[in-house]
Amino acid sequence: INFTDLTLSEGELNLTVYCKDTLGNEGQDNLTFIINDYNSANEIAKLLASDGVADDWFGYAVSISGNYGVVGSYGNDDDGADSGSIYVYELNNTNNWTYVTKLTASDGAAYDYFGEVVAISGNSVVVGSRLDDDNGDGSGSAYVFERNSTGNWTEVTKLLASDGDASDYFGRSVSISGDYSTVGAYGYSGGTQIGTVYVFERNLTGNWTE
Numbered sequence: 632i633n634f635t636d637l638t639l640s641e642g643e644l645n646l647t648v649y650c651k652d653t654l655g656n657e658g659q660d661n662l663t664f665i666i667n668d669y670n671s672a673n674e675i676a677k678l679l680a681s682d683g684v685a686d687d688w689f690g691y692a693v694s695i696s697g698n699y700g701v702v703g704s705y706g707n708d709d710d711g712a713d714s715g716s717i718y719v720y721e722l723n724n725t726n727n728w729t730y731v732t733k734l735t736a737s738d739g740a741a742y743d744y745f746g747e748v749v750a751i752s753g754n755s756v757v758v759g760s761r762l763d764d765d766n767g768d769g770s771g772s773a774y775v776f777e778r779n780s781t782g783n784w785t786e787v788t789k790l791l792a793s794d795g796d797a798s799d800y801f802g803r804s805v806s807i808s809g810d811y812s813t814v815g816a817y818g819y820s821g822g823t824q825i826g827t828v829y830v831f832e833r834n835l836t837g838n839w840t841e
Contacts, residue, residue, distance in 0.1 A: 676728040696751040698722040703746035711741025717749050737786050752807040754778035759802035767797025773814045788839050
């Protein structure tokens with residue numbers, strides 16, 4: 632089994648992700664999502680996808696903000712092979728982490744790798760999909776989801792590079808803080824991998840613009 636270590640911290644939480652055959656499938660490449668107490672290093676919860684199967688790669692990307700955690704599963708096949716998905720979890724009033732919802736791209740397709748990277752800030756989540764092909768094969772995209780007043784998470788926009796091209800891999804890295812989001816495109820400039828980063832801002836009307 633190959634292990635992948637990733638540590639994130641916010642407040643008193645520490646996240647560790649590792650590869651483990653949790654469903655008993657021989658040769659399965661499923662990831663588990665562990666939440667640890669930052670001060671005592673005690674495990675608080677172990678989160679698994681209720682519909683997880685081999686090669687979903689649940690836990691390949693994780694992010695946490697406040698009482699919400701998101702987990703990427705880019706190998707999920709809901710919209711075709713490796714179309715991808717993300718799972719949202721919430722820390723409730725009894726200090727238990729509970730499943731909230733599973734999110735997929737509104738136009739998801741096979742081999743988009745939606746959920747390979749994910750970031751959350753407050754009530755907003757940005758998800759990378761570097762193999763999406765709106766601007767050519769491997770041009771890439773990113774999706775923004777927001778939690779509304781009723782607690783539902785919905786897709787609000789799809790981000791594309793204004794000068795996107797094939798093999799840019801826009802969406803291979805994402806970050807969000809408040810009203811700003813950055814999206815990396817390491818293949819930018821004709822596939823020579825010079826790379827670039829795009830900055831998007833959410834304006835007063837809630838629209839995201841480059």
